Amino acid sequence: MIQPFYTSSAINRQGDYRNNEKLLKNIIIEKNTKFIPYYKGKNLFKEINKAIKAVIFNNDQLYELFSNGIGNTIFLGVANGLNYIGIDLSSTNQKLDLWLKDNGIIIDDLRKYGPILDDIEASFLALSNGMFFWHNTNKFCGSCGFQNISTEGGFVMKCTNKKCGKSHFPRTDPAIITLISFKNKVLLGRSPRFPDAMYSTLAGFVEPGESLEQALEREVFEEVGIKVKNIKYFNSQPWPFPASLMLGFFAEAINDQMTIDYNEIEDAHWFSINELKSLQHPSINGGFKLPRVDSIARRLVDTWINRFN
Ligand SMILES: [Zn+2]
Known part of the structure:
Protein backbone atom coordinates (compact mmCIF):
# COMPACT_ATOMS: atom_id res chain seq x y z
CA MET A 1 0.00 0.00 0.00
CA ILE A 2 1.19 3.52 -0.73
CA GLN A 3 1.57 5.49 2.51
CA PRO A 4 -0.86 8.43 2.47
CA PHE A 5 0.55 11.90 3.12
CA TYR A 6 0.31 13.53 6.57
CA THR A 7 0.10 10.14 8.32
CA SER A 8 3.66 9.35 9.37
CA SER A 9 3.87 5.96 11.07
CA ALA A 10 6.75 7.30 13.20
CA ILE A 11 4.26 9.32 15.23
CA ASN A 12 2.71 8.02 18.44
CA ARG A 13 -0.15 10.25 19.60
CA GLN A 14 0.37 8.87 23.09
CA GLY A 15 -3.27 9.17 24.08
CA ASP A 16 -2.41 7.85 27.55
CA TYR A 17 -0.61 11.14 28.33
CA ARG A 18 -3.75 13.21 27.77
CA ASN A 19 -5.21 12.47 31.20
CA ASN A 20 -1.94 13.10 32.98
CA GLU A 21 -2.01 16.85 33.60
CA LYS A 22 1.21 16.88 35.59
CA LEU A 23 3.11 15.13 32.82
CA LEU A 24 1.71 17.48 30.18
CA LYS A 25 2.71 20.52 32.25
CA ASN A 26 6.24 19.16 32.49
CA ILE A 27 6.39 18.47 28.75
CA ILE A 28 5.53 22.10 28.03
CA ILE A 29 8.52 23.37 29.99
CA GLU A 30 10.90 20.55 29.07
CA LYS A 31 13.99 21.62 27.14
CA ASN A 32 13.70 19.14 24.26
CA THR A 33 10.02 19.67 23.51
CA LYS A 34 9.24 20.78 19.95
CA PHE A 35 6.56 23.37 19.29
CA ILE A 36 4.57 23.33 16.06
CA PRO A 37 3.31 26.86 15.38
CA TYR A 38 -0.16 27.54 14.00
CA TYR A 39 -0.57 31.09 12.75
CA LYS A 40 -3.97 32.40 11.65
CA GLY A 41 -4.89 29.17 9.85
CA LYS A 42 -1.45 28.87 8.29
CA ASN A 43 2.01 27.63 9.20
CA LEU A 44 5.51 29.05 9.23
CA PHE A 45 8.23 28.01 6.77
CA LYS A 46 11.79 29.03 6.06
CA GLU A 47 14.08 28.52 3.11
CA ILE A 48 17.31 26.88 4.25
CA ASN A 49 19.94 25.97 1.63
CA LYS A 50 17.32 26.32 -1.11
CA ALA A 51 15.01 23.83 0.61
CA ILE A 52 11.76 24.74 2.37
CA LYS A 53 11.59 23.62 5.99
CA ALA A 54 8.82 23.96 8.54
CA VAL A 55 9.60 26.37 11.38
CA ILE A 56 9.48 24.44 14.64
CA PHE A 57 10.34 26.21 17.87
CA ASN A 58 12.28 24.87 20.78
CA ASN A 59 11.51 25.96 24.30
CA ASP A 60 14.10 28.74 24.62
CA GLN A 61 13.03 30.44 21.39
CA LEU A 62 9.40 30.29 22.34
CA TYR A 63 9.73 31.71 25.83
CA GLU A 64 11.95 34.47 24.52
CA LEU A 65 9.22 35.53 22.10
CA PHE A 66 6.44 35.01 24.63
CA SER A 67 7.87 36.22 27.90
CA ASN A 68 4.35 36.87 29.23
CA GLY A 69 3.27 33.27 28.73
CA ILE A 70 2.43 31.20 25.68
CA GLY A 71 -1.02 30.83 24.11
CA ASN A 72 -3.28 27.84 23.57
CA THR A 73 -1.39 24.55 23.27
CA ILE A 74 -2.31 21.01 22.22
CA PHE A 75 -0.32 17.89 23.01
CA LEU A 76 0.19 16.27 19.59
CA GLY A 77 2.31 13.25 20.40
CA VAL A 78 5.80 11.76 20.37
CA ALA A 79 8.21 10.96 17.54
CA ASN A 80 11.80 9.75 17.78
CA GLY A 81 11.70 10.25 21.55
CA LEU A 82 10.68 13.92 21.33
CA ASN A 83 7.43 15.43 22.50
CA TYR A 84 5.53 17.68 20.10
CA ILE A 85 3.17 20.45 21.17
CA GLY A 86 0.99 22.50 18.83
CA ILE A 87 0.89 26.17 19.70
CA ASP A 88 -1.51 28.83 18.44
CA LEU A 89 0.47 32.01 17.76
CA SER A 90 -2.40 33.84 16.08
CA SER A 91 -2.94 36.53 18.71
CA THR A 92 -1.13 39.79 18.07
CA ASN A 93 2.43 39.97 19.37
CA GLN A 94 4.78 42.67 18.13
CA LYS A 95 7.88 40.75 19.19
CA LEU A 96 6.78 37.73 17.15
CA ASP A 97 5.81 39.80 14.12
CA LEU A 98 9.22 41.44 14.14
CA TRP A 99 10.92 38.07 14.51
CA LEU A 100 8.93 36.68 11.56
CA LYS A 101 10.00 39.63 9.42
CA ASP A 102 13.65 39.65 10.48
CA ASN A 103 14.04 35.94 9.84
CA GLY A 104 12.39 35.90 6.42
CA ILE A 105 9.68 33.53 7.61
CA ILE A 106 7.17 32.44 4.97
CA ILE A 107 3.57 32.30 6.26
CA ASP A 108 1.61 29.95 4.03
CA ASP A 109 -0.80 27.06 3.58
CA LEU A 110 0.64 23.68 4.55
CA ARG A 111 -0.69 22.17 1.32
CA LYS A 112 1.71 24.32 -0.66
CA TYR A 113 4.78 22.66 0.90
CA GLY A 114 3.37 19.45 2.45
CA PRO A 115 4.77 17.06 -0.17
CA ILE A 116 8.35 18.38 0.19
CA LEU A 117 8.47 18.52 3.98
CA ASP A 118 9.82 15.91 6.34
CA ASP A 119 7.08 13.31 6.82
CA ILE A 120 6.93 13.59 10.63
CA GLU A 121 6.82 17.37 10.57
CA ALA A 122 4.18 17.51 7.82
CA SER A 123 2.03 15.06 9.78
CA PHE A 124 2.29 17.05 13.01
CA LEU A 125 1.51 20.27 11.14
CA ALA A 126 -1.61 18.72 9.60
CA LEU A 127 -2.78 17.35 12.95
CA SER A 128 -2.11 20.67 14.67
CA ASN A 129 -3.95 22.66 11.98
CA GLY A 130 -7.02 20.42 12.18
CA MET A 131 -7.04 20.61 15.97
CA PHE A 132 -6.69 24.38 16.18
CA PHE A 133 -9.38 24.85 13.54
CA TRP A 134 -11.64 22.73 15.75
CA HIS A 135 -10.67 24.65 18.92
CA ASN A 136 -11.29 28.00 17.27
CA THR A 137 -14.71 26.98 15.96
CA ASN A 138 -15.80 25.32 19.23
CA LYS A 139 -15.13 28.01 21.80
CA PHE A 140 -18.72 27.73 23.01
CA CYS A 141 -20.81 24.73 23.94
CA GLY A 142 -23.16 23.71 21.13
CA SER A 143 -25.72 22.49 23.70
CA CYS A 144 -25.99 25.44 26.11
CA GLY A 145 -23.84 28.26 24.69
CA PHE A 146 -21.46 28.58 27.67
CA GLN A 147 -17.74 28.80 27.10
CA ASN A 148 -15.76 25.57 26.54
CA ILE A 149 -12.31 24.97 28.00
CA SER A 150 -9.59 22.82 26.50
CA THR A 151 -8.84 19.64 28.46
CA GLU A 152 -7.07 16.29 27.95
CA GLY A 153 -4.14 17.77 26.10
CA GLY A 154 -6.54 19.73 23.90
CA PHE A 155 -8.47 16.71 22.61
CA VAL A 156 -11.60 17.48 24.62
CA MET A 157 -13.39 20.83 24.81
CA LYS A 158 -15.43 20.81 28.00
CA CYS A 159 -18.41 23.05 28.74
CA THR A 160 -17.87 25.29 31.78
CA ASN A 161 -21.57 25.37 32.67
CA LYS A 162 -21.85 23.13 35.76
CA LYS A 163 -25.41 22.15 34.84
CA CYS A 164 -24.27 21.03 31.39
CA GLY A 165 -20.58 20.02 31.53
CA LYS A 166 -20.77 18.39 28.13
CA SER A 167 -17.53 17.10 26.61
CA HIS A 168 -17.00 17.90 22.94
CA PHE A 169 -14.66 15.82 20.80
CA PRO A 170 -12.84 16.69 17.55
CA ARG A 171 -14.97 16.02 14.48
CA THR A 172 -13.88 14.69 11.12
ZN1 LIG B 1 -22.86 23.29 27.76
Missing part, protein backbone atom coordinates in the same frame (compact mmCIF):
# COMPACT_ATOMS: atom_id res chain seq x y z
CA ASP A 173 -16.18 14.80 8.10
CA PRO A 174 -16.03 11.69 5.92
CA ALA A 175 -16.01 12.27 2.18
CA ILE A 176 -15.90 9.69 -0.56
CA ILE A 177 -13.68 10.12 -3.57
CA THR A 178 -13.89 7.76 -6.50
CA LEU A 179 -12.18 6.89 -9.71
CA ILE A 180 -14.87 5.76 -12.14
CA SER A 181 -13.68 3.63 -15.03
CA PHE A 182 -15.39 2.27 -18.13
CA LYS A 183 -13.30 -0.31 -19.98
CA ASN A 184 -9.92 1.40 -20.51
CA LYS A 185 -10.88 4.97 -19.75
CA VAL A 186 -11.58 6.95 -16.60
CA LEU A 187 -13.92 9.77 -15.73
CA LEU A 188 -12.47 13.01 -14.40
CA GLY A 189 -14.30 16.25 -13.84
CA ARG A 190 -13.66 19.72 -12.57
CA SER A 191 -15.35 22.05 -10.14
CA PRO A 192 -15.21 25.83 -10.65
CA ARG A 193 -13.26 25.95 -7.35
CA PHE A 194 -10.35 23.93 -8.81
CA PRO A 195 -7.08 25.47 -9.99
CA ASP A 196 -7.12 26.26 -13.72
CA ALA A 197 -7.22 23.24 -16.04
CA MET A 198 -7.19 20.70 -13.21
CA TYR A 199 -9.37 17.60 -13.63
CA SER A 200 -9.91 15.20 -10.76
CA THR A 201 -11.87 12.21 -9.52
CA LEU A 202 -15.42 12.82 -8.26
CA ALA A 203 -15.92 13.44 -4.56
CA GLY A 204 -18.56 14.40 -2.05
CA PHE A 205 -19.44 14.40 1.63
CA VAL A 206 -21.21 11.50 3.26
CA GLU A 207 -24.63 12.45 4.63
CA PRO A 208 -26.08 11.27 7.97
CA GLY A 209 -27.47 7.76 7.80
CA GLU A 210 -25.71 6.93 4.57
CA SER A 211 -23.18 4.15 3.92
CA LEU A 212 -19.99 5.04 2.05
CA GLU A 213 -21.18 3.03 -0.94
CA GLN A 214 -24.53 4.84 -0.99
CA ALA A 215 -22.79 8.21 -0.75
CA LEU A 216 -20.60 7.23 -3.69
CA GLU A 217 -23.53 6.06 -5.83
CA ARG A 218 -25.51 9.20 -5.00
CA GLU A 219 -22.68 11.66 -5.66
CA VAL A 220 -21.68 10.08 -8.96
CA PHE A 221 -25.28 9.95 -10.17
CA GLU A 222 -25.92 13.56 -9.08
CA GLU A 223 -22.82 14.91 -10.78
CA VAL A 224 -22.63 12.94 -14.03
CA GLY A 225 -25.79 10.81 -14.19
CA ILE A 226 -23.86 7.54 -14.18
CA LYS A 227 -24.72 4.35 -12.32
CA VAL A 228 -21.81 2.31 -10.99
CA LYS A 229 -21.00 -1.27 -10.01
CA ASN A 230 -18.05 -3.16 -8.45
CA ILE A 231 -17.28 -0.53 -5.82
CA LYS A 232 -13.88 -1.35 -4.29
CA TYR A 233 -12.25 0.43 -1.35
CA PHE A 234 -8.74 1.74 -2.09
CA ASN A 235 -7.40 3.62 0.96
CA SER A 236 -7.90 6.82 2.89
CA GLN A 237 -6.31 10.22 3.22
CA PRO A 238 -6.78 12.52 6.19
CA TRP A 239 -7.43 16.00 4.84
CA PRO A 240 -7.62 18.26 7.89
CA PHE A 241 -7.99 21.33 5.65
CA PRO A 242 -9.97 21.93 7.71
CA ALA A 243 -11.73 18.73 8.78
CA SER A 244 -12.12 15.98 6.18
CA LEU A 245 -11.22 12.34 5.86
CA MET A 246 -11.16 11.25 2.22
CA LEU A 247 -12.14 7.63 1.60
CA GLY A 248 -10.92 6.48 -1.80
CA PHE A 249 -12.75 3.98 -4.02
CA PHE A 250 -12.59 2.50 -7.47
CA ALA A 251 -15.89 1.86 -9.23
CA GLU A 252 -16.97 0.83 -12.72
CA ALA A 253 -19.56 2.69 -14.77
CA ILE A 254 -22.42 0.66 -16.21
CA ASN A 255 -22.11 2.67 -19.41
CA ASP A 256 -20.22 5.76 -20.58
CA GLN A 257 -23.23 8.03 -21.23
CA MET A 258 -22.75 11.08 -19.04
CA THR A 259 -25.41 13.64 -18.11
CA ILE A 260 -23.46 16.41 -16.41
CA ASP A 261 -25.20 18.52 -13.77
CA TYR A 262 -23.57 21.89 -14.39
CA ASN A 263 -24.79 23.15 -11.01
CA GLU A 264 -22.50 20.57 -9.42
CA ILE A 265 -19.49 20.47 -11.71
CA GLU A 266 -18.12 22.61 -14.51
CA ASP A 267 -16.93 19.91 -16.88
CA ALA A 268 -16.19 16.16 -17.12
CA HIS A 269 -14.71 13.85 -19.72
CA TRP A 270 -13.57 10.28 -20.22
CA PHE A 271 -9.76 10.02 -20.39
CA SER A 272 -7.69 7.25 -21.95
CA ILE A 273 -4.37 6.17 -20.44
CA ASN A 274 -2.48 8.00 -23.18
CA GLU A 275 -4.45 11.14 -22.51
CA LEU A 276 -3.71 10.86 -18.78
CA LYS A 277 -0.01 10.41 -19.50
CA SER A 278 0.25 13.18 -22.09
CA LEU A 279 -2.07 15.56 -20.19
CA GLN A 280 -3.80 16.30 -23.49
CA HIS A 281 -7.47 15.72 -24.31
CA PRO A 282 -9.26 16.47 -27.60
CA SER A 283 -11.99 18.44 -25.78
CA ILE A 284 -9.65 20.50 -23.57
CA ASN A 285 -7.74 23.31 -25.24
CA GLY A 286 -4.15 23.68 -24.06
CA GLY A 287 -4.06 20.44 -22.07
CA PHE A 288 -5.05 19.71 -18.48
CA LYS A 289 -3.50 19.06 -15.07
CA LEU A 290 -3.91 16.19 -12.65
CA PRO A 291 -4.49 16.78 -8.92
CA ARG A 292 -1.64 17.61 -6.54
CA VAL A 293 0.72 14.78 -5.61
CA ASP A 294 -0.27 14.72 -1.93
CA SER A 295 -3.93 14.07 -2.77
CA ILE A 296 -5.70 10.74 -2.77
CA ALA A 297 -7.24 11.72 -6.13
CA ARG A 298 -3.77 11.62 -7.65
CA ARG A 299 -2.98 8.27 -6.02
CA LEU A 300 -6.19 6.82 -7.44
CA VAL A 301 -5.26 8.00 -10.94
CA ASP A 302 -1.62 6.87 -10.68
CA THR A 303 -2.63 3.48 -9.28
CA TRP A 304 -5.09 3.00 -12.11
CA ILE A 305 -2.50 3.93 -14.77
CA ASN A 306 0.06 1.58 -13.23
CA ARG A 307 -2.31 -1.35 -13.58
CA PHE A 308 -1.75 -1.19 -17.31
CA ASN A 309 2.06 -0.88 -17.20
